[in-house]
Structures are given as C-alpha cells and as structure tokens.
Amino acid sequence: MILAYSNTAQPEPAGVPARRAALRLLDAVLRQGLPLEAALDRATSGIDRADDRALAHAIAAETLRRLPDLDALIDSATARPLPDDAKARAALRIALVQTLALGTPAHAAISTVLPLVDGGPRKLVHGVFGTLSRQNASLPEIPTLPDPVAIRWHAAWGDDAIEGAEHAIAAPPPLDLVIADPATTDRWVEELGGVSLMPGHVRLPGGHVPELPGFEEGAWWVQDIAASLPARLIGRGAGVALDLCAAPGGKTMQLASAGWQVTSVDSAQSRLARLHDNLARTKLSADVVTADVLKWAPAAPADAVLLDAPCSATGIFRRHPDVLHRVRPSQISEMAALQEKMLARTADWVRPGGVLVYATCSLEPAEGEQQLKRFLGTRSDYAIDPIRQEELPDGLAAHAGGYLRTLPGTLADQGGCDGFFMARLRRAV
Ligand SMILES: C[S@@+](CC[C@H](N)C(=O)[O-])C[C@H]1O[C@@H](n2cnc3c(N)ncnc32)[C@H](O)[C@@H]1O
Secondary structure, rough: OEEEOOOOOOEEEEHHHHHHHHHHHHHHHHHHOOOHHHHHHHHHHOOOOOEEEEEEEEHHHHHHHHHHHHHHHHHHOOOOOOOOOHHHHHHHHHHHHHHHHOOOOOHHHHOOHHHOOOOHHHHHHHHHHHHHHHHOOOOOOOOOOHHHHHHHHHHHHHHHHHHHHHHHEEEEEOOOEEEHHHHHHHHHHHHOOOOOOOOOOOEOOOOOHHOOOOOOOOOOOEHHHHHHHHHHHOOOOOOOEEEEEOOOOHHHHHHHHOEEEEEEEEEEEEHHHHHHHHHHHHHHOOOEEEOOOOOOOOOOOEEEEEEOOOOOOOOOOOOOHHHHHHHHHHHHHHHHHHHHHHHHHHHHHHHEEEEEEEEOOOHHHHHHHHHHHHHHHHHHHEOOOOOOHHOOOOOOOOOOOOOEEEEOOHHHHHHOOOOEEEEEEEEOO
16 A cells, blocks of 8 residues: 655555645635635645645635535435534535546545544445435536625626626636737747737636746736736836736736836735746846835825735635635625725825726625725716727726726636726826
8 A cells, every 4th residue: 555644644545645635725714714825835734745735725626616516415415414514524525526526536535535534423424425426426517606605796796697607617717828028929829829819818728837838938927817907907108107916916017018117016025026036037127115005105106006906806716716715794894995095095196197097806896896986986186097998808898987897707708707896097187
C-alpha cells in the first residue's frame, strides 16, 4: 500500500490527507466564513505534493458549487435530516461530489473519506453512500443556487439572472486575457487559438496560464472581460491616473499600457507583491503605494481616478463559489458603507473636468446602483458620463442611466462574464 503522512506524522492511506484538507477548507468557508483561497495555505499545510493540494481545492470548490444538490441527495437517504454541521454530512458531501461530479470511482471516493470519520459516524456515512450508489443517484445537470442567494438575486434581477447563474455554475468559466497592445489582438487570437470579443481581448476555453505563448514575455495578463471594462472607460491618456484598491494590478496594467502615469494604491502588502510581479513581467510601470485609501491622499488632484472598491465579490461566484455561501446581508451592508466612504473621499482627488470610474465585482444593488444614486445625490459637482456602445463588446449594452451592469446570463452564448457594476462620472469644470 502506498502511504502518505498527515501533519500528525501518522501513516495514512494515500489520498486521505487531501480529503481531510478538503473538509478543513469547507469548514473554513461554511462555519468560519473565510474565503476559500484565504483558507488554502492553512488547510493544506503538511501536504507536500502540489497535486494533492490542488485535489483538496477542487473537491472543496466543487462541493460549494453543488452544495444544495448534494444536501438534497443526502437528505433523501436519511430518516431524519442530519444537522448542517454534522461530521457525517460533511464526509458524505465530499464523497458524493467526487463520484458524481469529479469522476472519482465510488470505491476510491468512499475509502478515502471513511478514515476521516473513524470513531464517529462511519457506519452512517458508509450506509448512506451505499444506498445512493445502489440507486444510481446523480446530480442535476444544472446546479441549484443556495436559497438565500436565489431569493436575493431574484428580487434584484429576476428569473433570467437566476437561470443564468445556475447555468454559469455548471460550466467552467473561460479564460479571458487582456492584450497589452490591442493592435496585436489578431496575432494572439491566432497564436493562442482563441476568440476575441473586442480589441485587446482574447478568450480561451482554459489552459495552464504560465505555459501559454506570450505569458513570459508579458504580452497579456488574465482578466475577465467584465473586469477589464472599468479601465477601458478611462481610455488612453498621458496624464496622471490613480488606481485605487489596485492589487493584484489588472487595471493598473491596463492604465499603464494605455499611456497613463499611474499611481496604484492598495492596503494589502501580499496582494501588492503580486502587482509588482505583474508589472515586472509585463514591463509596465506604476508608482506603487501601500496605504489605506481612507487615510492616504495624493499630492495633487489627478486627471483620472479608478476606484475598484472592495466588495462582497458575489459577481465572481463562477471562480469563487465560496461567495455563494459565506456572504451574508450584514457583510453586504458593511461593504456598502465602506464603499460610500471611499467614494466620497476619492471623489475629491479628481481635477475639475477629470473622470472618476467606480466599479465593484458585486451582484448586489447596494454596492452598485444604490451607491451611484446616493453619490449623485450628494455631489452636485459630478454627473454621469454615459458609457457608449462602441466602448463595449457586442452583446453588452449600457443601462439607460448611462452605467453598466453585467449579470449572470450576460454574454452567455460566448461563455459569460463576471457580474460587475461600473459607472463613469465626470467632475464639473
Ligand atoms: C476588487 S480588489 C481590486 C482588484 C484590482 N483593482 C485589480 O484589477 O486587479 C479590491 C482591493 O481593495 C483593497 N482594499 C481593501 N480595503 C482597502 C483600503 N481601505 N485601502 C486600500 N485598499 C483597500 C484590497 O486589498 C483589494 O486588493
């Protein structure tokens, strides 16, 4: 038997440490409310092999995508519903997701999970898994959204967005690249074998990023098409642009490659390290400042300010399915209060006649439409500079109010995009 070693140095069957790490990850998200990525290092500490760490992440992420459907299956096979936080439910979730969604043979899925419930509900887990296997249980083709999210998004956006979100969970999102020099888009479409939805954009079905042509030379970087639009709204320019809440730097690279003298500000040192790496790889430059935008201030007003504000991040649920489970209404309100303060403060850093772009990767109106309305109600020196059709890819249209809202279902035929809100505001001269 091949042996692996847990961080308690006990010999264990191969494959068990990855499943234990998957359980830790799920506990971190569902009970502690942590982002999946933030919990990764701790949950997988003691696992040396990168493929085991990747497996733990894949099991946890797929469980989060399929949680309501996995729980419905488990509940169909137990006399009484198990508590949400029961060990048996957690073990069954990861055993079932492996066999029903990740292609793991049933015997491997259950034999690597049972050691995790030794001395506990082993018999129950084995019994329920066996019952569901004999019934040839399957997951629905289109996943079900967790109820609180479905209710919230239905109230805000209606049936189509719910359908769009459920379909979006079912399919792996495409890989979007921003091309540093938009004039070379056709060349990269050909070389990478992708499609382009607008100049400076290439979409691939997926791929191992560091091995793709052009990565090492810094010809492009990964950025969802919706995430690339806020910086595009600023356009090309030779003046001073502030990129606020800038790390890991997708928008900084866009602004720098569009000719701006960029100052990038973010409070997270570790995320700024990635921004520095990104600038080095793409040979672009920016002044990088580690600071809290609620305390820092620029020496002089800027021609353009981009505020990509911290938010609930519910718009990026395709790649980060933890947001579907850990983001609560109270957090949305807290983020909205923070965004309001940031917007009020940073609006003073735009020169008269200059431009302010406000963006969030959120599907919550409180972090988008309502924020914009409140801001315009308090700042008579600002007006919306409406987004024009020629600034957007085919299939996207600005709202009649001049801002842009992307939803689950937007660009669905081309592979979709993240949920975003963005508005361009111009300061009176
Ligand atoms: C949506 S992410 C930014 C993504 C980035 N604009 C890009 O395109 O790569 C939000 C960022 O806000 C930063 N942040 C949160 N609170 C902040 C604060 N008070 N001051 C400065 N940055 C902050 C976070 O560290 C995070 O990097």
